Amino acid sequence: MNKHQQNRLDQLGEYPFARLRKLLNGLKPNPELELIDAGAGEPRLPLPSFVQDTLLQHLDGFSKYPSTTGNDFLRQSIAEWLKRRFSLQHIDADTQVLSANGTREALFAAAHVLINPDSEIQPWVMMPNPMYQIYLGAAITAGGKPYLQPCTPETGFAPDIASITADVWRDTAFVYVCSPSNPTGWVADEAYYTQLLNLAEKYDFYVLADECYSEIYYADKPVGLLEVAQHMGNARYKRCLVMNSLSKRSALPGLRSGLIAGDADLIKKFSKLRSYTGPATPLPLQHVAAAAWDDEKHVQQHLKIYRDSLDAFFEVYGGQAPAGSFFVWLPVKDEEAFVQKAYAEQAIKLLPGSYLAAEDNRGLNAGTGYVRLALVDGPEKAATLAQRLKFII
Template sequence: MSHGNQTQQTRLEQLGAYPFARLKSLLAGHAPKQGLAHIDAGAGEPRLPLPAFVAETVAANLGGLSRYPSTSGNDVLREAIAAWLMRRYGLPQIDAATQVLSANGTREALFAIAHALINPEADIKPWAMMPNPMYQIYLGAAITAGAHPYFMPCTAANGFEPDLDAIPADVWANTALVYVCSPSNPTGWVADHNYFTRLLALADEHDFYIVSDECYSEIYWHEKPVGLLQVAAALGRNDYARCLVMNSLSKRSALPGMRSGLIAGDAALINRFAKLRSYTGPATPLPLQHVAAAAWSDETHVEQHLAIYRQSLQAFFDNYGKGQPPAGSFFIWLPVENDEAFAIAAYEQQAITLLPGSYLSADDHTGSNPGAGYVRVALVDGPDKAAELGRRLRAVSI
């Protein structure tokens, strides 16, 4: 076996089981309460009606299945994405040809981008920063790309905001990239203009890249979240230097099975990433690229979905009896005494599947796991199910 294969195998072995595999093992041997309809509140999979344009657009473009799709996305899709970014964030410009790529779902893109931006052969092994708790793809990406993951604890004490002031200078000096998730999966925290401004200044000072996961940008309680490119443009950085954003139709349009999203920002980084993806080959089928273009061009279904999510959040807390909706996303980051024990009890007593918060976090340098003592509840089935979730979870005891 070659040294390269051994190194890659070692990196893969550093990864623990994915959260849903861990959940399956946790619930093995436990049975849901009989007589109650099962509610899956574990996965962040929107289960809302398909927008009306989906079926007709697929049917009109079925001929595309006889052609290889471009990994960059066809011109119609990239132009629709650029137009949406300018409308949504008030950007003065973004070039569809050089500053936008199609993603085969942002999960793929968030993982692969670390392999395009991190140099594992640097004299000093670089850091990849990420919030903790987190979308676990960031951690897998950092490790397999040859970086050290640096965990930024997000706790109730700091309002679940990754604390930029707590990072030592020597860590900043050797940072390759920083993952931001706003609105946050799982905590619901939302970055503001000041947060992105401070992060951009640090990126300039210490020469690193910012990868902003904005997949929940269209799901919010009160204020529409700002985006990284929006803040960059407000600062006069119209080249979006050091910045990449990723967004998805999975959440915005409730189309998780379509596997379509966007990557946008710094043209030099886009070019670098496009080169990597030309080898790895992920591409959304052409008929679905046309659906995606239609989805980015339509706001009516997005407004309808937002109304449903707001109703669901309100219904959950009205029935659970305590707490308040998060600033963003459709997740409830629910404090409990013991996250694994509560997940088992919710399954056995109320036929509800939840994800323990510790599965979405990692032990930090002190051995503490900031997700322990929480469960993630996904409100993805509409207000009636959300109300029932609130009632049932209120009755769980451990």
């Protein structure tokens, strides 16, 4: 590596699943049991029925270049979904909505829209700890300083905003919020988003809400950032960016399709970035995506399976279902040892919580002492998983 090639990418650690592979290397899952993979948060539900027909009808779209913003028909479907789901009076498909190739790339790219790497101070990028690791990688590579907000039992697993001082807020470029949260299952309520948007206005920063799990909840439908902005009289969604994904809502992670919506000024800049980086979704896949945003039936069917899975798990294991997402954030003594035992003795793949967090300035990793389980294989396997976990001490 020469001196010109060394860059901020070199500051990033290994991705959690690569670390998990190393942790389990050399171990064999108990051969007497069927392996249950609760490590990856990948929905494993049947393909919604409209996917095949829609794809076949639009195959000729592969012979055309798609738009990097998403073609009109897709942005229109997204805008209509946002209006229905979050009771928005208005959202403009041309100026306030973009399509994304899944939200992972968009969450990463957002930091390059929202940070000025040439500014005099290196700005803070707030994020929950534990977090979806993309936030960390994005903040660092775009030239920001990650500010880790501990999400622990003491904070009710909410990213703590009350203890942050005015000096820090003043030097903040933007805040990542993940609601419902991967991995803790915490859900932002109206008061939380209101407090954050008031701070954003006072200290001049942006709020980026990753709402990928908004359609997976146990009891109450999660509120959305745009909806709260509207309630506050901010009908143009100033300072707000929201991301959502068909990977979770429609169990279509392989489609690589999601949405970006909010403040027209930010969307304009994001659109410019996309015209240079070029992550366009192939047209036939955009048609499938539009059909998915237009349909709620399959989403309700999926929701029932996730709820039944949570019920099945907690009935056997004891405890309470998370407010949102299909994850269980389980306290254990030593998370790496627990994950190794779960694999070797009970043929279960889990993820150590510490791999989903980073060490903060007090030297604390907020994921230490936890494992993450994804209940993505239906109620029967969720119950089996709970039974097997009880044998691990």
